[in-house]
Amino acid sequence: MAAEPSGKPHVLIVGGGFAGLHCAKELAKADVDITLADRQNHHLFQPLLYQVATAVLSPADIASPIRRILRNQSNTRVVLAKLTDVDLDNQRGFFPNAELPYDYLVLATGATHSYFGRDDWAELAPGLKTIDDALEIRRQVLLAYEAAEWEADEQSRQAKLTFVVVGGGPTGVELAGALKEIALQAIPKDFRHIDTTTAQVMLVEAGDRLLAALPEKLGRRAQRDLEKMGVQVKLNSAVTEICAGSVHIGEQVVPVENVIWAAGVRGSKIAEKFDAELDRSGRIKVANDLSLPKHPNVFVAGDLAHIVDPKTGAPVPGVAPAAMQMGRHVANQIKRELKKSNSARQLFRYRDKGGMATIGRNRAVATIAGLNFSGIFAWWVWSLVHIIPLIDFRSKLSVIFSWVWSYFSLSKNARLITGRRKMQVKSALGRVAED
């Protein structure tokens, strides 16, 4: 499948996340041919992914086929394919069964989780980046209770009823809160032998506070709220080893069968092929217009781009609003250049709109335009802010419906154990649940 021989400049966008998708949309009216390639067929609203992992939402509530989103954008075609290599000099991107020439390349392949060199932990402590990740975590959490219900030995049962979340950023905080809600509210009446309210949830953070990207006050508030719910928050605590059945936190060995990884991120591997300097997390250090140094027709947008915000002196954070802004910025540079009226590149300026994290029912923390909020008001703001940008009207309705339902019923609707993965064989229940 070659590029259309239309003669128009060809913009190759790799990645259909917030950056890639918003870049494509901003180019809707431009006189270019766009190819958007992603190795998944769907755009994912990642900020709500933890709710799939904790059985509140179904995958289809927060994911839509990319080609459906762009169906009416006639200058754009969507392909399901993974970029495997690039030839920057000859301007060609390589895919497993095709190569595509480009005039502009926008690399927006994002980040994945990083185990800080301990990739062997990946099987024991799954991370949360894709729908498959979320379904795997959901599966393990639900299986843990099932296994505990069978378990005769008190000590083993307690290990099965212990959940350790590694990493005190928004994902870790939100997962820990939701896991505690499951134990306290959603399932106690469903089990006969175990008291699910005794399940322990531990949130482990290497730094001295939670939510490092938000004001310190909010990090403390989130910690107090979590502790009120019964979550054990362990600050200044590094995970030094993860084995089947236990996790080492500093010197302490905690017997636990469920570990979830929400700690490090690492730029996607393809970055190494781009002849550019990477930061410690494998993200590409871009020029201040988001282009690749030495290759002005290649841009990097979203979580994969490392750029320092001159206002704060810190790198622009890997959050959805930053990715959208970068995607649109790149699109605008391309449009300006094609018009030739004003081809000087503009600097990318990050507009920090604040940040937030939800902790549980009626509990959240948020900072917006320099103002800090917490409690039920922050929770309402959090809910609104996460409904509005959902990609289509149907998703909005469906998510609202699920939230209203779980709010009043205290139940989690999508408690399905599906899939049959490697992990299952290792779980205590593997033999039971297998075919």
Add this chain to the structure above:
Amino acid sequence: MAAEPSGKPHVLIVGGGFAGLHCAKELAKADVDITLADRQNHHLFQPLLYQVATAVLSPADIASPIRRILRNQSNTRVVLAKLTDVDLDNQRGFFPNAELPYDYLVLATGATHSYFGRDDWAELAPGLKTIDDALEIRRQVLLAYEAAEWEADEQSRQAKLTFVVVGGGPTGVELAGALKEIALQAIPKDFRHIDTTTAQVMLVEAGDRLLAALPEKLGRRAQRDLEKMGVQVKLNSAVTEICAGSVHIGEQVVPVENVIWAAGVRGSKIAEKFDAELDRSGRIKVANDLSLPKHPNVFVAGDLAHIVDPKTGAPVPGVAPAAMQMGRHVANQIKRELKKSNSARQLFRYRDKGGMATIGRNRAVATIAGLNFSGIFAWWVWSLVHIIPLIDFRSKLSVIFSWVWSYFSLSKNARLITGRRKMQVKSALGRVAED
């Protein structure tokens, strides 16, 4: 985990489908201890499973955790476990890490698909019995279009755009109709290189008509409706071979990359351990009270039971209403026996409430109380009949919402390619979509 030492009779129900669940519910007030064991954690509303496979519904819309359904039934505990063996003389059921004694055993493990001795076809022609099956079919159907969009060779592209459904019962008819709707209505605007309306759907049936369980008139009507939509219906046609890339229908070799199996069913394997005569499909020939010959305290209910309906002389069909009736019948026999007022067993009498199949938007066929319906009225009846028995109010709302939405938007909402299975490697797109 042993049975409770309550001294009450212990009823062990194996299988949480329609038969097992309705048996347990009918025993809600009985003075017994009940254990319901299933190898899945969820009860599945199988009549709508094809809508998960065709991206209309999400799994959580039609499946609920069994322990949630029975949470308020205090005499019942639910365990996630697969029955591996039974000792009929000593009245014990064996599970991978436990054995449970029983006073009554209700075997309701249902049926799976049968490839008539060609189990090697399973990988090439997936069947539809579980949520995982449905997600795998959804995945393959969606990947077929993605692969076709990349494919330069005209002949290979046509093979990727051909879907063969084997078996002209309700599942086959409903799948064929829904697959054609996807091609004609849901996705044409989403692709740039292929015309999805040229996708071919072929429904292959060995017998001389569709929907053999319904009146002949309705089978003919379903055929006409499918043909009007563009489905090729091939009657008196046996599939003699399935290879990667083609299927042999009699003497004809059809190049096709997508085959779905909706033909034979076979009783679940555990039946072989029950010291009873099996029919050709591996179902247990039960006594006329549904008990196991020679073992009156063991019952078989649902799809696994073979019993001849004296009214028609034909076996009771493997449909949801029959399974529910059997489950309740068994529960009533147990209750009568425990009351000792009247311990003589009652014969099971199947009350045939009719049957139906939907073909597409506004098209269905139904027979109820001897009256035949087709067209839009039958379609409304079909919709109502499939909403009412959904297990909880939330599922009903959610399914109604999805149906109303797809009815007016002509779209299929859950078009997600997720999971990473064996099959993927074999698909033309395997290399593209893999990590």
